[in-house]
Amino acid sequence: MSHIKSRLVGGDSICSGRVEIEHGETWVTVCDSDFDLKAASVICSELNCGAVVSILRGAHFKEGDGPIWNETLQCAGNESQLFYCPRISHWNETCSHANDVSIVCSGATDELRLVDGGSPCAGKVEVKYKDQWGIVCDGAWEMEDAEVVCRQLGCGSAVSVHDQGHFGSSSGPIWLDEVACDGTESSLYKCKHRGWGVHSCDHHEAATVTCSGHITPRLAGGDSVCSGRVEVRYGETWATVCDSNFSLRTASVICNELNCGTAISILRGAQFAEGHGTVWNKTFQCAGNESHLLYCPRTSHVNQTCSPANDVSIICSRHTGFRLVNGSTECSGRVEIQVRGAWRALCDSHWNFSVANVLCNQLDCGFAVSAPEEG
Template sequence: MKQHLITWGYEPNWTQERRNHQPRLVGGKDRCSGRVEVLHRDEWGTVCDQYFSLLDAGVVCEQLHCGAVAATPGVTHFGRGSGPVWKENYHCQGNESRLIDCPVLPRDQTSCSHGNDAGLTCSDEIWSLRLINGGSRCDGRVEVYRNGRWGRVQDSAWNINDSNVVCRELGCGSAIFAYNSSRYGESELPVWVNNVHCEGNESQLRNCSIFTLNQASSDSIGVGVLCSDHLQLRLSGGGSTCAGRVEIYYNGSWGTVCDDSWDLDDANVVCGQLGCGYAVEDKIPGFCGQSKGQIWLDEVRCSGNESYLWNCSSAPWGRHDCSHKEDVTVKCSEHKEMRLVNGGRRCEGRVEVWYNGTWGTVCSEKLYRVEAEVICKQLECGPLAYIEYRAWIYGQGSGPIWIDEMKCSSHESALWQCQFDPWGKHNCDHREDAGVSCKDAEMPETTRGKGCDGGNESKSRRLPDLQLRVDGGSNNCSGRVDILFNNRWGTVCDDSWGLADANVVCRQLGCGSALWTPGAATIAPASGDIWLDEVKCTGSESFLSRCLASPLGQHDCDHKEDVFVTCSGTKIIRFVSE
């Protein structure tokens, strides 16, 4: 049975369980620095740096009475451990006082070794400062460590000068906003400081001219700060948190990363930082629409061992020679998506699921109406029409059979939220591949095209039916892609073009699947019209007209960017104008 959130509970004895979750730091200069190790089942083991967040680190420092997090050095900074590398990864929220209070998320793949052992240095101070509940060490509710315990800072007139001192003390740049604590959630901790007034140039908060301890004040409120060095990372528009355009929050706004020098090592750092496994594709042409706004990073060069993308070598923040056509996209191994293939339309066909970098099928043995309705709902295809159990209509798939023994409640929004056997475990063969037909031929146009910018792709739209051919290649299934519109043949621009789009062209022409789809044409450029730009197919469409694209004839290309495809087949079905 698949579990989505678990807590460690191997020992029935609560005292034993508490002892088994004790952390320690080994190999540092004192008890408050070193390699992170956790006792589990009477055995000490290490924690994978890839899945050890600043929030987890803060809880360890708290539990060890070592103040706040001072640094999380790179992997093996304190030497390699011995014994097990624990497979489970903690998922602390930052307000826990013990590691045992944090939930634990299981990992399906074991990708860590002692070369990935996490290290930690705590402040080990009688007095220290932190920001909590803001998503990074440079954003959150202001708290101070005093008398062996964390407590709140409250003030009735908290302002940007006070906030600047906090950011400076934490090495977080300058303050962008001064908040009250309601932005980050109220705390039940004791009030250690309740009146602060700073000039803004002090090096520490406790050096400010007014810094009142432990005096009750009815009009003071908890305070918070957003600093300029608050950094966050996300993947946007890819259908899950583990795929899409790479975006970084820096200096108060979200921006993108340019693909100059980008490679698989850089993509692996992104996936690891997000807890999404490893990268299965480091560039995904056509995967997402272009962004707007800042381009924060360019010329990124990671070794692959960094915990955070901004720890990699790169050009200075905001300095680049790119446009948003070069925005980086990444797909990680923990990304999941679903499609229906070999049907006559998008909403019918063999059920296929993308997981761990590969498309696989679903066993029909325990696929009942409730489970099939979840599939139709997830694909926004309306009500269920029928289920195919024996792969007669839509054919047998290939590759792994990812899902078997499903049990859904009908409340799930995605099939993998249902209970089922572990990924890839099954007692089926491809003769039992599940197929589904849903009643809606297409999802409503208002919901199609929600991409990297959260659905603001108003220029993308459904196309009219198009006649299609390839021209100028070595056989009748390779060449430049031409379409007929207004009784004139024209070309397709390679902006956003990728393998999924090329597969649709090959499928429509009866030419098998795409073998190769270079970004620019490799034959002499055409002349005349360029009819299509920014084509965005999912790869499961039977016709190019079912994909999203810019309006016909609208583009910012020249014929050097004409699309060229090579398909696996040699038979072509060509549409000829009347």
Template sequence: MHRNLSDYSLGVFADSALPHLAQVRLLNSPSRCAGRVEVIHNQQWGTVCDDGWNITNAGVVCKQLGCGTALSAPGWARFGQGSGPIWLDEVDCTGTEASLSECRAKPWGDHNCHHREDASVVCSGNPHPSLLTQLRLVNSSSRCAGRVEVFHNKKWGTVCNDSWDLQDAGVVCRQLDCGTALSTPAGVHFGRGSDHIWLGNVNCTGTEAALSQCRARPWGDNNCTHEEDAGVVCSDSGNSEKTSLRLVNGPSRCAGRVEVLHNQQWGTVCDDDWNLQDANVVCRQLGCGTALSAPGAAHFGRGSDPIWLDDVHCIGTEAALSDCRARPWGNYNCHHGEDAGVVCSAQHLGPLRLVNGPNRCAGRVEVLHSQLWGTVCDDSWDLAEARVVCRQLGCGTALSAPGGARFGRGTDPIWLDNLHCTGTEAALSYCRARPWGIHNCNHGEDASVVKETE
């Protein structure tokens, strides 16, 4: 149905004083300078086909809208499929045009496309944080190495490794401020994801500010399995072997059974000669302070994978456990009843996490007690408490301390109520509060934290 131009008075218009230049708008994005490209013709808005769509064409759109320069020119309906006519196809701009309608193209409405090919633009002007930040690397001891995950529709999901290369990985590393890309490990080097596979056939030019600006299939459209989850190792992650360390089956990430990654498989360490000196190297490598104890005899349960290291002998100054003297990888005379463990000083700060938020520094506050994660009541909850949470998690400054289950209701125990922090404490567990589990709240009062945007 044709509509009068006045029906679109709230749209993003350009060149409104120049009727001979077709108006253009960008839709379905939180930023006015990014989205699906639409042009108006015969008093009706329609889309542009991505055949031949490139950064030069996108640059004309950005200039026409006063949105700076083009960062990327995604196709494949990156910002959703339109529902009106497809007005332009095989657009070919020189880059000097004042309007997209001045570029060479097929006649208006003449195309061989469908809306799955709708063209989009991401411009440098008027950025929106959600276009740049929803990204993380997981299942590695370094924040700069791991399985690539992106946040979409309020859920984290993986990226398929079809066409995944160092150019794509370079965008990830730059977005996370992790230096340059060293490798894109094949297979499930960093484990299989369990949630949605959000992106497939990612194809970055390498100049994008965020992975979400690269050309790819529409969100959720892929023919992959989690066996094909993409991974990245960035230059700031350190030696990849040095970062492949974790503590499992303990009360926090700083206490548990020692496991190392070798040949793309996690395995344990034998407790022969295992001592505080060895444990100290583990704690320092993981950023967990100093070692309080070095329990052996599978104190944190028996592992089920290979036993990778035996007769480990650290002098205590090594940067990583893999730098210590030991038998060759996989050469041992142990069984899993001798798996080594570590308890680091940082674990006594009280296990803490933020969940159901867009990143690890925003979400519902949860603490671990009696081997169960539970929530914190928002009674008396304010920025002083939120500052302690952000400091404890290494998340910088707290922006706000929302209550009222801003990031959803928890389902486990409510562990803490009436918290009173001065704001200088090293951990939330150091603040005054009612005894663990004593409260007069419900999960509609779960406390949350949001970190200040950098």
């Protein structure tokens, strides 16, 4: 069996594009007829590009040139390399470059990221090449380049680029330098650059960006890092959040993002004192399973006037100020929480057995046996 290997050409990244196979000394395109998911899976795996997202027929990433592969791949799907897939010759088949097949692998959606900026939409620009993350240098880095990054990540538009060292220094490979986008590209990989691994910069010169979709929550004014007034940073500005239409699902997403467990209580009416500055002018519509507040849909307030007196606060399960009182043992009784130094009874509006179980575990009281809602 002759040596063969594959590559993807003309796509939005190194993990998407027209399938080409090296046969001897020649690269050939592959016909979309009889090309199946199993063969695509082997190619994605061999290229360290994850799993198959889609097979695109009809020269989706433009027609190739040169010879066309004259065999059909008969992969089982578990081969480590395309080399090990059985092949049979085409029978009675006419195929042109208009039938060149392309694939998109899952790695194609995970080869660009922003790090050390506090959310997926702000930070130093990193790209993945040869299955390893590395930085993009800030040589010639401008707002047009940042705009492409923000758009590719689904983070809106670019708000700002930053001076060297704004998000700290980096380590690892330096993959790209002197990136030159015109701002209209769908992917950073379509922009001009000096070539992979070719650079004249160091790890203190990473390209950076803050996108308009950059949303990071924090809890302020509370009795611990897991309780307090909800504030969100949008772009470069911190804003408080109105208690109107603020849901337990949104609170749970915030607690989870802050590594504070799940939401125990929502406190309305600026219970942890009024904030300063702007008030967030949208309503979060979280499903509750989002990993970051950034991914929650948002709608504008309708006929709503909200002031700092309406700032919402939350208490997460990892808040240190919980106790049980008036019970028969130290592990039973009425639940009280500490708010600004004072102990208060916990409202049972969101109380359920799952939340009670979390609290029992935190208080070193095992698991919940019962969680009555009243009394």
